[in-house]
Amino acid sequence: MSATAPRAFRQLGSDRVDPILVGLWISLIVVAVIWLVPVIFIVMTSLKSTPEVMSTAVFSPPAELFLDNYPLAWERGRYTTTFANSVIITLIKVPVGLIFSAMAAYALSRIDLPLKKMMFALILFGTMIPFQVMLAPLFSLVNKLGLLNTYLGAWLPYIAFGVPYQVFILHGFFKEVPQELSEAAIMDGASHFTILWRIFLPISLPVLAALFILDFVSTWNEFAMALVLLLDGKNWTLPLSLMAFQGEFGSDYGPLNAAIVTTVLPAVIVYLIFQRYFVGGLTAGAVKG
């Protein structure tokens, strides 16, 4: 083969096919198949009737596609309500939180403020503190404000725990924007808000997209906070509904697995479509800082 041939299976700077790399590739495929087994198993079970689940071998594919589990799971989990709640909570929280974070990141990187260093340290600290330890005080705070079982009562804490990471990442990005750009705009009489809106947000679109996707998935999946803040069944989000479903109909395997697929699918679709941004948003903060 010539040097212009595809470089697959070759070590850097070598033209020969490397047998060890071929072996490595085969083992990777085997591991990947193992990694997919749970997903395949869940999807397959969701397409079997419960008696069929109990009478056939675990890995036999469904004799015929049994689709009734999905409408049944939808009805039992009251998914029309919970799906709507998840959508409303996520689609308002994510953009609003991101705008607030962008405003704060801009202020921290462009405006002279007292105690800036301390505020920044506080925010960095916030990216690493687990909210799981604060579930009880969070409950009593939201309760005192009379916001239990309301959208607002979910949005505000969600935003509070999303802000640190987003501010941290956006600040890292904004401080690289040339100083002259914003200074020139201020000379022309532009307000900070205009500069943010017209200059900073447009050039940071890829970062914003990455943070948006990341935040979408984590908000969609959030369970622990919802557990203490959304107590009434009619305010539940999908993860809460799935947990209740598991408790009530845990041995009705067909619909249970249909419920799992329904809960997970939106986040998986978003991930598959926006994979690139997703990975970018995650690594931007962790490795480069």
Next chain:
Amino acid sequence: MLLAPALLIYAVFALYPLIDVFVLSFQKWNGLAPVREFVGLENYRFILSDDPVFWQALRNTVIWTILAVLVPPLIGFILALALNQNLPGRTALRAVFYLPVVIAPIAVATMWKWMYDPFFGLFNGLLNTFGLEFLIADWLGDRRIALYSIFVGYIWQHVGFSMILFLAGLQGVQDTLIEAARIDGAGRLQVFRYVTLPAMRTSITVVLVLSLIQSLRAFDIVYGMTLGGPAQSTQMLALWAYTQSMQIHDFGKGSAVAVVLLLMTIAIVIPYMIWRSRVEEAAQ
């Protein structure tokens, strides 16, 4: 003005509860009564000397954390090294390993609970098919193995996270350096030992610390699989703090448990932040 909304919400809904959890840990309160009674160190005395579940939860959290720092990052590292080679379809392979990361932890718990089902689940079914009946177990019902069964689900979910961060770190290892080493006659292992590994030192530290912090938060996956049972054998600090406060309605004791967990986290986070700011200054 621009700072106000984010800072205000952050202060009220994140920092205030953080302080309140400390205050609550010195009080006796059921979560609803108008008065919180100050009881000094009584809650701490109770959890440390009269609450066997606390020690069980602490022990499990320590075991869990050690495993979570060792296993998923190690697998993630190996996968990242492999996927950094010139292999066909590596983008698709990456996507497969990362997929579980985007699945809701509570859904992962539900999936695995069903796979562990003693009668119709995947694991016992497979063991049956392959004639390995003697290995069949009640994976989540047996106190001796339940914690580790949950942890296998945790590995499945978390390997992709370490892998992606390591892959990003490997981008920083310069190809020219590797090529030069190879021309100088370095073998595969030597290149790894003297070129790749030193260049990866920062990302390794980052991944280990992030894995550690994440493992201390383990909540959803235990809640969804066992609720801490059977007989508290899978109880963890985060879950026990929740259970004490929200189920037993003893906010004081629950908060004392939470403070212990919080202090463990802070003991890791503060040195890490100092280390990181040094690394960043050195890079500038």
